[in-house]
Amino acid sequence: MDTLELLTTRRSTKTLTAPAPDELQWDTILQAATQVPDHGHLTPWRFVVIHSAAGMARFQQILHDTAVQSPFGEEVVAKAERVGKMGPNVAAVIYSPKAGKPEWEQNLSAGCAAYALQLAAKAQGFDSVWISGMWVHSPLLRQAFACTDKEKIIGLMMVGTSPVVIDQAKNTDTAQFAEFW
Template sequence: MDTITALTTRVSSPRLQEPGPSDSQLDLLLQAAIRAPDHGLLRPWRFIVLSGDQRERLGDIMEAQLLEGQPEADQRTREIARNKALRAPTIIVAVAEITENHKIPAWEQMLAVGASVQNMMLAAYELGIGAMWRTGAMANSDLAKGMLGFQPKDQVIAYVYLGTPASSLKSLPDESPADFIRELP
């Protein structure tokens, strides 16, 4: 698949199943990620790659984050939170490790990591790997960040769920770029 085709046809895969990406495919995804634009060459991206039983540890973090905000959560709600980590064979947690007090502001560092995630998403699509970019409350939870090994200043940008699409991919509506262009006032 050429780059333009990937850019203009990529869709997310919300339902994923085994198998997940191979080690060589994961390496390609991460190689694509670290080629993202990065003002100041700060390299703010950090990745945690989880598969197999490691996802259960992420489930522990998801449950802890839930209980922080809802200490009275019942067992079913807790299980739902934990099982989010089992929605895909592989999850890559993408985090912006922020360099504070730098001429490159934190928001630009976060955008660089966002671009790295987009590179991963495009590479996954080209390789035939289903991918879904998720965030949610855990992206902003200082408790979750700490349990992932990061500081409150850092920002989780994405939980990238990877695997084999469990159903056919939805096609997006044909839209014209003109629908999104505004004139200078």
């Protein structure tokens, strides 16, 4: 797969199964994620990769506990179960700003790291989806990931293999959001 094909065919996939990346593939994915624009070489991000059965069970329990503690009822508990089983692996991307430097640049760098992680997974034949919402604000998940007061979980990247091929074009009419001078 060439670079343009990679960039134009990546799609979010909410149903993921095994296989998922092994440790060597995760190392490659994380190496790619750390090559993003990073003004001042601040590395304003870090990752927590959940790939073991025990780690996934702990993650699923934290999502369940988050849902139970929320004011939103049983519907959210069911959603927590779906999210927890959405993929065989999860990589949390945590925005970790450095003091005294422009936070907006650091936040963008962390977002680029999350996207690069998805692209690197796709380049190795895996699929992914970026999950946010109430889960990334969970005090229980923040505690489990040892987040400081300044850190934010910007996304949970579910990674695995889609059981179906997604060949649907997306955003092909660039005229609606591009202007040429």
